[in-house]
Amino acid sequence: MPPSAAASPAPESRPAIPEAGSAAVSAPVPARLPDLADRFASRTEGMTASEIRALFAVASRPEVVSLAGGMPNLAALPLDLLASEVAELISRDGQVALQYGSAQGVPLLREQITEVMAAEGIRAHADDVVVTIGSQMALDLVTRIFCDPGDIVLAEGPSYVGALGSFAAYQAQVRHVAMDDDGLVPAALAEALSQLAAAGRRAKFLYTVPNFHNPAGVTLAVARRAEILELCRRYDVLVVEDNPYGLLGFDGQTYPALRSMDPDNVIYLGSFSKTFASGLRVGWALAPPAVRDKLVLAAESATLCPPTFNQMMVSRYLAGHDWRGQVKSFREMYRERRDAMLGALSTYLPAGCRWTHPDGGFYVWLTVPEGVDTKAMLPRAVRARVAYASGTGFYADGLGSRQLRLSYCYPTPERITEGVRRLAGVLNAELEVLHTFGTPDRAATRSVGSGTRRGPQTPSPDTT
Amino acid sequence: MPPSAAASPAPESRPAIPEAGSAAVSAPVPARLPDLADRFASRTEGMTASEIRALFAVASRPEVVSLAGGMPNLAALPLDLLASEVAELISRDGQVALQYGSAQGVPLLREQITEVMAAEGIRAHADDVVVTIGSQMALDLVTRIFCDPGDIVLAEGPSYVGALGSFAAYQAQVRHVAMDDDGLVPAALAEALSQLAAAGRRAKFLYTVPNFHNPAGVTLAVARRAEILELCRRYDVLVVEDNPYGLLGFDGQTYPALRSMDPDNVIYLGSFSKTFASGLRVGWALAPPAVRDKLVLAAESATLCPPTFNQMMVSRYLAGHDWRGQVKSFREMYRERRDAMLGALSTYLPAGCRWTHPDGGFYVWLTVPEGVDTKAMLPRAVRARVAYASGTGFYADGLGSRQLRLSYCYPTPERITEGVRRLAGVLNAELEVLHTFGTPDRAATRSVGSGTRRGPQTPSPDTT
Numbered sequence: 032m033p034p035s036a037a038a039s040p041a042p043e044s045r046p047a048i049p050e051a052g053s054a055a056v057s058a059p060v061p062a063r064l065p066d067l068a069d070r071f072a073s074r075t076e077g078m079t080a081s082e083i084r085a086l087f088a089v090a091s092r093p094e095v096v097s098l099a100g101g102m103p104n105l106a107a108l109p110l111d112l113l114a115s116e117v118a119e120l121i122s123r124d125g126q127v128a129l130q131y132g133s134a135q136g137v138p139l140l141r142e143q144i145t146e147v148m149a150a151e152g153i154r155a156h157a158d159d160v161v162v163t164i165g166s167q168m169a170l171d172l173v174t175r176i177f178c179d180p181g182d183i184v185l186a187e188g189p190s191y192v193g194a195l196g197s198f199a200a201y202q203a204q205v206r207h208v209a210m211d212d213d214g215l216v217p218a219a220l221a222e223a224l225s226q227l228a229a230a231g232r233r234a235k236f237l238y239t240v241p242n243f244h245n246p247a248g249v250t251l252a253v254a255r256r257a258e259i260l261e262l263c264r265r266y267d268v269l270v271v272e273d274n275p276y277g278l279l280g281f282d283g284q285t286y287p288a289l290r291s292m293d294p295d296n297v298i299y300l301g302s303f304s305k306t307f308a309s310g311l312r313v314g315w316a317l318a319p320p321a322v323r324d325k326l327v328l329a330a331e332s333a334t335l336c337p338p339t340f341n342q343m344m345v346s347r348y349l350a351g352h353d354w355r356g357q358v359k360s361f362r363e364m365y366r367e368r369r370d371a372m373l374g375a376l377s378t379y380l381p382a383g384c385r386w387t388h389p390d391g392g393f394y395v396w397l398t399v400p401e402g403v404d405t406k407a408m409l410p411r412a413v414r415a416r417v418a419y420a421s422g423t424g425f426y427a428d429g430l431g432s433r434q435l436r437l438s439y440c441y442p443t444p445e446r447i448t449e450g451v452r453r454l455a456g457v458l459n460a461e462l463e464v465l466h467t468f469g470t471p472d473r474a475a476t477r478s479v480g481s482g483t484r485r486g487p488q489t490p491s492p493d494t495t
Numbered sequence: 496m497p498p499s500a501a502a503s504p505a506p507e508s509r510p511a512i513p514e515a516g517s518a519a520v521s522a523p524v525p526a527r528l529p530d531l532a533d534r535f536a537s538r539t540e541g542m543t544a545s546e547i548r549a550l551f552a553v554a555s556r557p558e559v560v561s562l563a564g565g566m567p568n569l570a571a572l573p574l575d576l577l578a579s580e581v582a583e584l585i586s587r588d589g590q591v592a593l594q595y596g597s598a599q600g601v602p603l604l605r606e607q608i609t610e611v612m613a614a615e616g617i618r619a620h621a622d623d624v625v626v627t628i629g630s631q632m633a634l635d636l637v638t639r640i641f642c643d644p645g646d647i648v649l650a651e652g653p654s655y656v657g658a659l660g661s662f663a664a665y666q667a668q669v670r671h672v673a674m675d676d677d678g679l680v681p682a683a684l685a686e687a688l689s690q691l692a693a694a695g696r697r698a699k700f701l702y703t704v705p706n707f708h709n710p711a712g713v714t715l716a717v718a719r720r721a722e723i724l725e726l727c728r729r730y731d732v733l734v735v736e737d738n739p740y741g742l743l744g745f746d747g748q749t750y751p752a753l754r755s756m757d758p759d760n761v762i763y764l765g766s767f768s769k770t771f772a773s774g775l776r777v778g779w780a781l782a783p784p785a786v787r788d789k790l791v792l793a794a795e796s797a798t799l800c801p802p803t804f805n806q807m808m809v810s811r812y813l814a815g816h817d818w819r820g821q822v823k824s825f826r827e828m829y830r831e832r833r834d835a836m837l838g839a840l841s842t843y844l845p846a847g848c849r850w851t852h853p854d855g856g857f858y859v860w861l862t863v864p865e866g867v868d869t870k871a872m873l874p875r876a877v878r879a880r881v882a883y884a885s886g887t888g889f890y891a892d893g894l895g896s897r898q899l900r901l902s903y904c905y906p907t908p909e910r911i912t913e914g915v916r917r918l919a920g921v922l923n924a925e926l927e928v929l930h931t932f933g934t935p936d937r938a939a940t941r942s943v944g945s946g947t948r949r950g951p952q953t954p955s956p957d958t959t
Contacts, residue, residue, distance in 0.1 A: 067733075067783075067785045067786060068785075070641060070699065070733070071640055071641060071789060072639065072640055072641055072642050072643045072646070072665075073643055074639070074640075074643075075640050075789055075792075075793075078640075078789065078792040078793060078796070079792070080792065102594060102595055103594075105589070105590055105593055105594060106590070108589065108593065110585055110586055110589040110590075111586055113585050113589065114581075114582040114583070114584075114585035114586040114589070115582060117578075117581050117582060117585055118578040118579060118581060118582035119578070120578075121574055121577050121578035121581055122574055122575055122578040125569070125572065125574040125577065125578070126569055126570070126574075127774075128774055129569055129572065129577075129772035129773070129774040129775065130566060130567075130569060130772075130773055130774045131566055131768075131773045131774060132774065164628055164798045164801075164802070165798055165799055167796075167797070167798050167799045168797060168798045171796060171797050171798070175536065175538070175664070176535055176536055176538075176539050176542075177534060177535060177536055178536050179536045179537055179538075182536070193795075193796070193799060196795065196796035197796050199796070200639070200793065200796040200797075201536075235534065269531075269534070304595075308593035308594075308804075309593070309594055309595045310591075310592055310593040310594045310595060310596065310802060310803035310804050311593065311802055311804055312798065312799075312800070312801070312802040319531075321531045321532075322531060325535060325539055325542065328539075328542040328543070328544065329539075329542060329664065331657075331660065332542070332631075332635060332657070332660035332661050332663070332664040333631070333632060333635050333664075333797065334628045334629055334631050334632045334635070334776060334798075335629055335631045335657060335776075336776070337628075337776070338628070338774060338775055338776040338802060338805055339774035340772075340774050340775055340805065341802055341804065341805065
């Protein structure tokens with residue numbers, strides 16, 4: 032939002048409380064609000080609100096089925112048990128839990144994190160783990176230590192909106208690399224790398240979500256993993272592997288982490304937001320020592336240290352409870368919801384729609400028939416009491432106007448089915464208008480690559 | 496620390512776990528650690544570890560009296576009561592507390608924060624409060640949205656080490672402005688502003704800690720406040736008022752916040768770290784609407800949102816308990832410790848030492864006799880079982896070699912007295928060497944302004 036649009040009714044301009052006996056109140060307090068447009072750093076130009084924000088107040092009404100958000104469903108958490116755990120934590124260890132800690136994170140939790148990562152074949156030392164405030168902070172710090180303005184980052188197209196937000200905040204340029212149903216396409220990566228090399232450039236890193244991709248709902252085929260790692264090695268490009276959903280494979284399957292296959296060239300990002308509780312904001316980065324040291328320094332200037340209390344709570348939970356059993360409950364809950372969504376999509380959606388079939392995670396990526404603009408359609412969908420995340424938010428280059436992301440993580444199966452039914456109604460109405468009146472002028476310019484070019488969006492919890 | 500110094504025994508280089516049936520293990524895993532020195536962003540050059548870090552392992556041994564750290568003393572917190580509060584929070588509101596929230600923070604807590612700020616004369620609306628992960632994050636975000644590389648920030652000399660770390664992380668240049676026992680000197684500020692204007696430059700903001708300054712232990716005289724605000728207005732420079740200690744005046748006195756005197760030109764930063772619990776990492780910024788909007792966007796890309804759980808815990812504490820009474824207990828505890836320190840300084844320190852007399856907060860700023868270098872002396876002090884923070888860490892320009900910061904917040908009065916006695920012994924030994932052998936060559940170059948020029952340090956909880 033430009034500063035000029037931000038002038039609100041301004042409780043700011045009320046007079047200050049007079050301080051008895053002080054010269055304070057004689058300070059000038061002009062009625063005008065300052066025009067700060069010329070003060071902000073140039074990086075703020077890339078900071079824009081996410082598309083769904085404007086609709087959020089409407090979309091969060093109870094009568095609207097929101098398939099837009101990425102909020103994990105916490106219904107399966109054993110709250111009474113957690114309550115007694117946390118009470119004991121405060122009673123017994125409050126003097127430590129409520130105090131500053133190290134910037135790198137609580138040592139015991141870092142040990143435990145290495146055990147969590149072992150499920151995906153990672154062998155790591157706790158010294159190389161940096162605890163962060165959600166993996167979003169890890170993303171922010173990785174970008175901070177690697178990206179000067181104008182530096183290039185490779186990322187899948189589409190890509191996680193929060194990553195695009197961090198890249199924009201540090202004025203990095205995103206070059207998208209194509210995906211298909213088996214994830215990132217090695218030939219497309221090879222082409223991007225060789226084009227950059229031919230131009231005398233080198234990407235700072237490849238950012239990838241290999242498992243149960245957000246927003247695409249696909250998983251990088253195991254056979255492609257070594258090929259992608261070798262390509263990045265050959266062109267001397269680091270890999271940033273973001274893996275918040277890796278343990279949420281619906282058949283209990285896990286995939287070998289890229290980090291397990293090339294420890295020296297991969298920075299791995301993990302999170303407890305989807306496997307335990309997002310509101311604690313505990314994530315981590317696992318990085319080669321030289322990178323780890325920079326991450327710790329950057330973390331110190333960002334927040335001094337992550338909250339000790341939250342780290343100790345996660346640590347107790349991992350130590351004292353069947354967290355693997357809990358993850359299994361989450362998986363089963365999400366699988367039921369995925370089934371509801373795929374079933375409803377098959378039942379209700381008009382011909383010409385295509386969608387991905389996730390075998391884990393939270394999301395389905397839907398491509399609608401030619402001529403339909405998902406961003407333009409969103410207000411009409413919300414009027415029909417269903418919300419989604421339109422596709423353009425997941426690209427840095429304006430693509431995605433024929434796509435949208437559907438989340439099945441939060442609503443009940445019944446609500447998911449009803450939401451998809453409503454979405455189908457909206458799509459049918461759009462198509463009817465198109466068929467009756469022909470493709471409108473603006474639709475004629477909507478083929479791949481011709482969407483309005485706009486900056487990436489900052490993330491918002493409702494679109495994570 | 497340069498990347499080359501960071502190579503550790505490298506658990507990273509252990510072979511990856513072979514993945515049965517996958518092509519994974521054929522990926523090349525060279526034994527060498529990658530040399531990443533050419534990859535990091537240029538801003539990482541300003542990220543260096545704080546001086547005390549190297550000594551931290553030694554300085555934190557129980558036999559060493561640490562007067563170095565800024566850890567609040569939490570002994571007075573009612574842990575059992577907090578334990579039952581937090582258990583109830585999880586049992587009753589766990590589905591909200593453990594879930595993502597808004598990037599700006601929990602609305603009820605933002606309301607309550609306006610009530611906390613009212614104690615210092617601030618009238619504000621909850622809409623203009625942004626909850627951050629400690630006020631360190633507020634500092635980081637303010638710098639992020641205002642400072643392009645090379646931009647100038649005015650700050651007291653000495654200044655908070657964590658602020659200098661954030662300014663360095665965004666490659667801002669710090670210009671220090673002199674202080675005396677009444678805080679920032681208006682004439683010095685006027686001179687800095689007019690010199691910048693003459694050079695066609697304008698500082699992005701003045702960063703100031705008006706109350707119970709860290710590290711200087713002085714408070715900005717009330718009579719100077721309007722003058723400083725008017726100077727900043729005249730030169731069109733924003734003020735960033737950092738006030739973590741404002742409620743910790745030992746006689747219960749509070750001072751009118753700069754924000755209360757010029758709402759449109761001051762960004763105010765607050766924290767619960769010193770008045771409640773640092774390990775929860777809950778702070779805030781109060782900003783004019785145009786700035787607030789940018790802060791929220793920047794916060795989203797930094798961490799998505801602050802931990803909901805921690806915010807709700809602070810909110811319950813403020814709503815259900817006599818937090819003002821708790822702050823009074825903290826004040827009394829810190830006053831007793833301040834008295835112990837000032838008494839010991841008078842009793843033990845050799846002639847030629849000068850120190851500040853704080854009437855609130857955590858710190859005394861000590862100037863030692865000519866010829867003594869506090870940074871060079873620190874290892875000898877630690878051998879004598881006392882630790883402090885040497886002065887150079889609090890300047891961006893290499894000054895401070897004749898100064899050091901003493902914290903009285905954490906140790907008992909007896910330990911404080913013993914620590915000062917040991918420090919006096921170390922100082923006497925230094926002076927004896929100087930008197931016996933004359934001023935060493937290096938001391939001859941140690942007059943004001945001639946210290947080794949070095950970058951500012953990133954903060955560390957032990958020196959906050």
